Amino acid sequence: MKAYIGLDIGGTKILGVLYNENKEALASVKKKTKATGGLEVVLEQIYKVVDGLLEDSEVELVGIGGGSPGIIIDESTIKFAPNIPFNGLNLGKIMEEKYGVPFILGNDVNVAMYGEWKASSISEAKSILGVYVGTGLGGAIIIDGKMYTGLGGAAEFGHMNVNPDGVICGCGSKGCLESYASKTGMQKAINAAIRKGRETVLEDYLKSDGDVIKSSSLQKAYVAGDHVAIEVIDDGMDYLARGMATLVNLFHPELIILGGGVMESMGALLKDRIVEKTKGYAMIGLADEVRFELSHLSDDAGVYGAFQLIYDKLN
């Protein structure tokens, strides 16, 4: 039986799913990325995911699709990635040599949007933006039914310059939206609050979550009324709304999809307020006709989109 693998390589975790030709998921493996361990460690984690999927299965692997953070050139090479040690890496070449099947790579957020688009009925809208809030903050643009990437690196929504006096970002610039409105940004604010001696249940959660708080922990602390969690999330979502207002003023799109780990955990709680604030920050009236929806595939969009990418390429 022919099978495909979709890989979602994130800054925190690597998720792989094995699909058959009927687009049914056969198996799933998830590993931590261990991004601070360097390139070889992350590659080993990727191999473990792929090997784990193929173990004990009697499928004939015909191709692998992947989504990775960063700017992807020629569907193979990561030109630059802020949260993962992949700068300049031709991941396509490495994977094709190791597994002997075609490999195709896209920007993680573009790939997630592609997955969502393929799986749902959003394709009628002529202008769609995807805003994905997770470890980082990524974006995707669909115009007239096509993924828009410009010269290859478009839709880096996390790297809007939103504060001239802002903090240094992993991308080399400063005051980027991602430094405020992503888990990495919120983690910095949590650390600062803890250093100041403020009491928060997040301190306990962090002991099990690791360096960066889990979205589910943020959600639990928020719902429990933890003051630090509420403040950090409110500030982050305020910045997110400013960024989304800029997107409305620049693209005036029919539809904005909110996705990513933070939205999967907290979107239902936060969406109305984010939309209201976005309307307040956008030019008068401009956001009124824009539809805002939570991602339907949520965390699975990335891995499904990666599968669709290679499936569509080979079929």
Place this chain on the structure above:
Amino acid sequence: MKAYIGLDIGGTKILGVLYNENKEALASVKKKTKATGGLEVVLEQIYKVVDGLLEDSEVELVGIGGGSPGIIIDESTIKFAPNIPFNGLNLGKIMEEKYGVPFILGNDVNVAMYGEWKASSISEAKSILGVYVGTGLGGAIIIDGKMYTGLGGAAEFGHMNVNPDGVICGCGSKGCLESYASKTGMQKAINAAIRKGRETVLEDYLKSDGDVIKSSSLQKAYVAGDHVAIEVIDDGMDYLARGMATLVNLFHPELIILGGGVMESMGALLKDRIVEKTKGYAMIGLADEVRFELSHLSDDAGVYGAFQLIYDKLN
């Protein structure tokens, strides 16, 4: 002889040009907008421009095209305009009733870009942004050979949110790029410097220029080494570069065109520095493949584009 009028209705001046069917300019009239005088005063100024063009000419007027600041709906109505008292005005209806010929309206910057695009050879590029720095700061987007306006109001580059603690903008939000990187923004900084008692030749220029400094006066003061002029322009262009870096990160376009009154006067002086700073503020390497060019039609692009708009509609 059949003739067309192109109108460029700006926050500072209204320029009209009469064209024959061979796209040759026959006459030109320019009036101050008198935007602070209110709607009726501005309409009178528009009539004076059109009447002035038709006076003593023996042409048969067949149509009028116009460009105006703001968000334009149905090629006729100005939904919202920040620097001109036109909110909600159906200018198309008024003009068609008064002159008895078809009238078509577009956003001033989109129209200018359309003019430049029609008149030059930039149309090969698949993704082009126009950044127009004048009284305000406007934008235009061409993707795959088509003007991209989303639901109608896209490309409001002046209303990127660039400073969370920023000054209130005419659009109702605060911290907009236009409040820093346009003549209106720079004028505020000049006023503040004068109030602080700093010496500057701009104080003299303002006596003849009126409320908002002319681009040519800025240019003269800058070249003469006036400290206030240098500081104000440097700060404005620094913000412009931050905004352009955001545009690079969002659109990764093949080509960015710099136009508008400020660029017409000072583009040759400032372009290299703006591009260098933009590369510094953009994600690492992302701006390297982007081409930056000064507008070729400069101040005439708006009026020529307005003519082309009605010419293309009727032919």
